[in-house]
Amino acid sequence: MSSFFQRQLADYVQYHRAPWxxxxxxxxxxxxxxxxxLPLSRWPIAAFGxxxxxxxxATIPVLIYWFLLDFALGAAILxxxxxxxxxxxIIVAQANTVGMWSLTAVLIVIGSASQVIGHQVFERRRPALVDNPIHLLLGPMFVMAKLFIVLGFRRDLAIIIDERQQGPLSSS
Known part of the structure; x- marks a missing residue:
C-alpha cells in the first residue's frame, strides 16, 4: 500500500464515519x-483481437489506478x-434503447440520492469529493477495504480505517 493511498484513505475516512x-x-x-x-456497453469494439x-x-484507466494504489484491493475491484x-x-442485450436509458437515469438518481442522503442525514457533512475531487475514485477502494476488514483481511487497512472512524457518529 502506497503512502499516497494511506493519506488519501485516512482523509476519505474522515467523511465516512457513520455506519449508515x-x-x-x-x-x-x-x-x-x-x-x-450501461450506455457504453451498447457500443461493441474489437480491441487486440x-x-x-x-x-x-473505458474502465481500464481507473482499474490501473486502483491497482497502483493497492494491488489486492484493485484485484478485488476488478x-x-x-x-x-x-x-x-446482459441488460443491453435484453433492453431496447429507451429501456436502457430509463434504467440508467433511475440508477443515477438512486445512486446519487444514496450518496447525498448518506452525507446529509447520517454524516451531517458535505461529500468528500466536494473538498477533494480525487475522492470520487477512492469510494470503491474504501468500500472494498471495508469488505476486506470485515472478512478478517488487511489489518493494515483496519488500523487506518478503524482508527480514523472513532468519532461521535461511529457508534452502531
Missing part, C-alpha cells in the same frame, strides 16, 4: 458504476467490475 453512510455508499457506488457503464465494449475499455460489466452486457 458507509452502507448507503455501497449501493450508491455500485449503482453509479453500473449507470456509467477481442470483441468487447467501449465500457470495458472482479466486481467484471460482474458489473457482465450485468450491463
Amino acid at each position: 453512510n458507509c452502507a448507503m455508499h455501497v449501493f450508491g457506488i455500485v449503482f453509479l458504476f453500473l449507470a456509467a457503464v 477481442i470483441q468487447t465494449s467501449v465500457a470495458a475499455i 472482479g466486481a467490475a467484471i460482474v458489473l460489466l457482465s450485468a450491463a452486457a
